[in-house]
């Protein structure tokens with residue numbers, strides 16, 4: 001079946017303060033997992049579900065992201081002279097058939113504001129939103145799209161034509177780090193889905209409506225922009241995407257949540273990044289053997 005979703009917004013505007021000093025000059029989205037920056041896995045995830053047009057929302061000091069998806073003629077010429085086809089292929093960071101555009105969020109006003117920055121580009125199409133600092137184990141198994149965490153959202157939309165976001169179960173004491181949702185379970189043979197009734201950004205555990213946390217993948221209709229435009233600053237004095245979603249749902253727009261079971265890595269968080277590095281290292285064809293042997297030798 002031909003997908004109806006061709007556009008995606010990848011947000012990469014956040015400051016990455018939890019990772020200072022590493023992120024003083026290098027965007028957290030450019031931190032490396034073995035041999036690729038995190039954001040490249042996110043771009044590849046989008047491309048694998050049929051996205052042809054990607055808008056990356058950057059901010060000040062994020063030039064490295066633009067450079068990464070640009071060509072580098074100096075390296076290219078050197079590799080051509082050396083006839084190094086393998087590395088020349090690796091230099092192709094933009095997947096075939098995909099266009100990448102950049103828009104800049106001028107002030108750090110939050111995730112909702114970052115998504116709103118892409119409005120003109122999205123126009124009247126349904127679109128995916130992917131957080132540029134969040135990847136899952138799916139990205140490791142690049143040949144097997146069944147692990148792709150954007151796929152269930154796109155499949156759902158193509159079948160039902162309704163907005164849907166990804167969530168995962170988290171220990172309730174972690175609610176202060178996420179947008180938490182409330183919903184009613186619906187029948188869907190392909191997975192666990194809830195019809196959204198409410199959501200709240202980073203509530204205290206005692207105020208969290210469930211243990212289901214927004215994961216960092218969303219599929220919206222362009223009507224979300226109308227709500228974003230009218231969203232007042234919320235948690236942390238920022239324009240929260242969660243608040244715009246809530247207004248949309250309160251207004252009667254249908255939105256659903258799909259429970260992902262994939263491992264999730266938040267690259268802005270040190271421990272999560274280290275776990276990702278280990279898991280990706282154990283799956284990378286070039287490193288997996290030697291890395292496994294090394295880890296075993298540690299006898300932890």
Ligand code: G1P
Nearest residue numbers: 111177178179213214215216242
């Ligand atoms: C953002 C969203 C939050 C979501 C989280 C997932 O928060 O605002 O709703 O649960 O991403 O990582 P942030 O991590 O930017 O603070």
